[in-house]
Amino acid sequence: MWIERAALAFCLAGAGAAAAAPAPTAAPAPTATPASPLHYTAAQFALTEGGSFQPPALALDPARMPQPGQWRDTPLPYVAGRALPAAQPGQAGDIVTSWLRIRPEPHAGLDGPAYLYLPRWQTIGRIAVYADGRRVYRSDGGPVWNGFNHPLWVELDPAGALPREIVIRLDHLRAAGAALSTAWVGSRDDLLWRARAREWLQAKVPEVSSAAFLLLGFFSLLVWLRRRAESIYGLFFACAALSYLRCLHYYVGLSPLPIPEPWFGWMTVNSLGWLVIAVYVFVFRLHDWRFPRVERWSAAGMAVATLSTIPPVVAYPVFALLAPLSYLAILALTVLLSVLACRLAWRRRSAEGAILSGWCALNVPFAVYDWLLQNYRIDIENLYLLPYTAIGTSMLFMVIVYRRYLGAIETVARVNQGLEERLKVREQALAESYERLREAERSEILHQERQRLISDMHDGMGSALVSALAVVEKGRADAREIAQILRECLDDLKLAIDSLEFQRGDLLLLLATLRYRLASRLRQAGIALQWQADPVPALDWLTPGHALQVLRVLQEAFANVIKHAGASTVRVSIGVHGQGCAILIEDDGGGFDVGRPSPAGRGMASIRHRTARLGGRCEWSAGARQGTCFRFWLPFEGGGAVS
Amino acid sequence: MMPVPPDHAGGAARPLRIFLVEDDPGFAARLGGVVAAQPDMALAAHAGSVQEGRALLPGLRADIMLVDLGLPDGSGTELIRAACQCRPEWEIMVVTVFGDDAHVTESIAAGAAGYLLKDCPDPEIAAQIRTLSAGGSPISPIIARRILDRMRRGEDGAPAPQPAAPEPPGERLSPRESSVLAYVTQGYTYEEIAARMGVSRHTVLTFVRRIYVKFAVNSKMAAVAEARRRGYRVD
Numbered sequence: 001m002w003i004e005r006a007a008l009a010f011c012l013a014g015a016g017a018a019a020a021a022p023a024p025t026a027a028p029a030p031t032a033t034p035a036s037p038l039h040y041t042a043a044q045f046a047l048t049e050g051g052s053f054q055p056p057a058l059a060l061d062p063a064r065m066p067q068p069g070q071w072r073d074t075p076l077p078y079v080a081g082r083a084l085p086a087a088q089p090g091q092a093g094d095i096v097t098s099w100l101r102i103r104p105e106p107h108a109g110l111d112g113p114a115y116l117y118l119p120r121w122q123t124i125g126r127i128a129v130y131a132d133g134r135r136v137y138r139s140d141g142g143p144v145w146n147g148f149n150h151p152l153w154v155e156l157d158p159a160g161a162l163p164r165e166i167v168i169r170l171d172h173l174r175a176a177g178a179a180l181s182t183a184w185v186g187s188r189d190d191l192l193w194r195a196r197a198r199e200w201l202q203a204k205v206p207e208v209s210s211a212a213f214l215l216l217g218f219f220s221l222l223v224w225l226r227r228r229a230e231s232i233y234g235l236f237f238a239c240a241a242l243s244y245l246r247c248l249h250y251y252v253g254l255s256p257l258p259i260p261e262p263w264f265g266w267m268t269v270n271s272l273g274w275l276v277i278a279v280y281v282f283v284f285r286l287h288d289w290r291f292p293r294v295e296r297w298s299a300a301g302m303a304v305a306t307l308s309t310i311p312p313v314v315a316y317p318v319f320a321l322l323a324p325l326s327y328l329a330i331l332a333l334t335v336l337l338s339v340l341a342c343r344l345a346w347r348r349r350s351a352e353g354a355i356l357s358g359w360c361a362l363n364v365p366f367a368v369y370d371w372l373l374q375n376y377r378i379d380i381e382n383l384y385l386l387p388y389t390a391i392g393t394s395m396l397f398m399v400i401v402y403r404r405y406l407g408a409i410e411t412v413a414r415v416n417q418g419l420e421e422r423l424k425v426r427e428q429a430l431a432e433s434y435e436r437l438r439e440a441e442r443s444e445i446l447h448q449e450r451q452r453l454i455s456d457m458h459d460g461m462g463s464a465l466v467s468a469l470a471v472v473e474k475g476r477a478d479a480r481e482i483a484q485i486l487r488e489c490l491d492d493l494k495l496a497i498d499s500l501e502f503q504r505g506d507l508l509l510l511l512a513t514l515r516y517r518l519a520s521r522l523r524q525a526g527i528a529l530q531w532q533a534d535p536v537p538a539l540d541w542l543t544p545g546h547a548l549q550v551l552r553v554l555q556e557a558f559a560n561v562i563k564h565a566g567a568s569t570v571r572v573s574i575g576v577h578g579q580g581c582a583i584l585i586e587d588d589g590g591g592f593d594v595g596r597p598s599p600a601g602r603g604m605a606s607i608r609h610r611t612a613r614l615g616g617r618c619e620w621s622a623g624a625r626q627g628t629c630f631r632f633w634l635p636f637e638g639g640g641a642v643s
Numbered sequence: 644m645m646p647v648p649p650d651h652a653g654g655a656a657r658p659l660r661i662f663l664v665e666d667d668p669g670f671a672a673r674l675g676g677v678v679a680a681q682p683d684m685a686l687a688a689h690a691g692s693v694q695e696g697r698a699l700l701p702g703l704r705a706d707i708m709l710v711d712l713g714l715p716d717g718s719g720t721e722l723i724r725a726a727c728q729c730r731p732e733w734e735i736m737v738v739t740v741f742g743d744d745a746h747v748t749e750s751i752a753a754g755a756a757g758y759l760l761k762d763c764p765d766p767e768i769a770a771q772i773r774t775l776s777a778g779g780s781p782i783s784p785i786i787a788r789r790i791l792d793r794m795r796r797g798e799d800g801a802p803a804p805q806p807a808a809p810e811p812p813g814e815r816l817s818p819r820e821s822s823v824l825a826y827v828t829q830g831y832t833y834e835e836i837a838a839r840m841g842v843s844r845h846t847v848l849t850f851v852r853r854i855y856v857k858f859a860v861n862s863k864m865a866a867v868a869e870a871r872r873r874g875y876r877v878d
Contacts, residue, residue, distance in 0.1 A: 497741050515830040
């Protein structure tokens, strides 16, 4: 009764469509003031032997019916208890027929066809309903999976007449027992919503919720396929899939199954065992709890159970009859695992673990209840509750997996952010060390430049000034000689400054600068300068240090011309020669014997020395007509061994 | 009376009036001597510091200002800028020992049209001063290279903010001005450049003069743009 009330409340709150149905009145006794619907809590019962699972006849054959003396009154729900299968396998398949008879009396409020509504019937076998001897319903599923969890809804006479006698025939295994709920007879309006609500609560809810869970399981499976290391996603899918398989038996069976009944039974019973194991392994993995022995033994035991119960091994109908015992074994396993999980959750102070373990442990009393219901120990009009606790379990699982998933995403984001920050820090460190390196390099370059300038001033200007000083101190102050020396000093200084401003590699610019600097000296010496500069590629190796060496070489060469050659014209040409630049300085002076020692000799030695350090070549030869030709050559690449 | 040099042809008998800003009394005396020896030149005034020079700027009648860069109370560049502003008709020449890139480029950018090396012989000093009034004094190859680079950078690096607006005249070097500079970087003299370009020496000097002016204008514009940029940033 409470189920109908609950269902009504549910329908009112939820769908609202059924709200038009009249509120149920207190169940009338069949003999009291008759008003639709009629609720039968008692019937007449008889048992006959030698039944079969053949389709029941279209019309009742009085010869095969219980004799009038066999009928006796029985309360509804009617229950014939289960029995363990007899030792002899032959008797395990013993089929009997339970007959139940109701004689509805005409009652008010019944307009139109009368309907029979049975909230539940349950057995291993078949059911058929006869109205006035004519078959109006028979179950279509197999004897084991026969739609036991669906309410029965039968139109008794389309013509609208209320039958005088309703006979319900249950062909079933004697050992499996049988149960039949109270019966309702009444108009469609009065009864349909009850039948629909019960249908919804008993069959639809498990169907829809397990399907939804399965769908989430597939999402989890896809995650797991990409991230095998995170086993909880895989376990979530396993739980969802097993739960789906397990829930099938709550709503299939209205029509024949697509797979053989023994196999379906095997799957239904074993899926529950595996589901329990999967749920607990999920709980353990979620918290990184390890019970390798428990897990291994449970799985091994379940595997043995699964393999030893495959239909060819355990013959029908023994397996179906033994199912309640296997449920007890699974229940024991559940208790064991629940205790383990709860204890650990308590010890580890894990709220999530406690909630999850607690919920799973809560399944135990529900499982006991369902087991009792399955074995007719409590009113069979009650609902199987495990599908409902499964909804809670799957919701919990979903929330947990969702939080894990979200947590993983957030962790990735945090890690990325952390990486970015670390990268920034690293970049800064790198920039600082680069700056330090550059600073060191700069100071090294400065040091080198300083060394270069010092050694240049020491060799050039320093010694020139020393000799000028000596001339003055000896009192032989020849003004012209001193002016000459000082002028050379100044030239040296200018060339040194020019070399500082020299742009790397531009040899032509260097030579142009030299000409610019020497122009007035040459002019004063009365020497005409012919200049021919062809474009030459840049000499990348030519640093300011090298540039000063080049300037010194050419300065020395020009000095030789000015001082010693007695020339009137000097011709300078610059161009490409082989893999380098050639500079020719030709004068029309007196020429000289290269081999003979001369005042120019020291200068020439210096030129040779500097040229060698530059990685170049130099030579003197007689000019085309007269005078001397100085050739100076620098390579495009790989020159400049000078430090 | 000395014949007026061809570069200064058409000039009247009035001598070139020279305003010298120099703190080194030795060079000042030497230059004074050189100028006094030239019939076509006269020393208009001599200042020994930036302050003195500034004070003289407004009322002085002169044609050429010779400025030493290292003055006791500041840089000659300041004076060059001031003179450019209030005496645009003057020719300005920098006096330097080395003619080094950093000093000379800066003074040309400030508006000087040439420079005089302190160690150059007396006759050349006079010749250089005369050359200045005809055009620019010789540019050293390194400075020519620096000007070429800077003008090119100005073209590439700082595009005009309004491309549709016509560019102010004198912002870019003409191809012939560029090639004059390029020849200078290769070591050719103005005479040789004139021969190679098939123009007169006078024309080359005119190009050089324009190069000096454009460089100064560009430098000033770059400085203004830079200031504006910084100003916006401050805002």
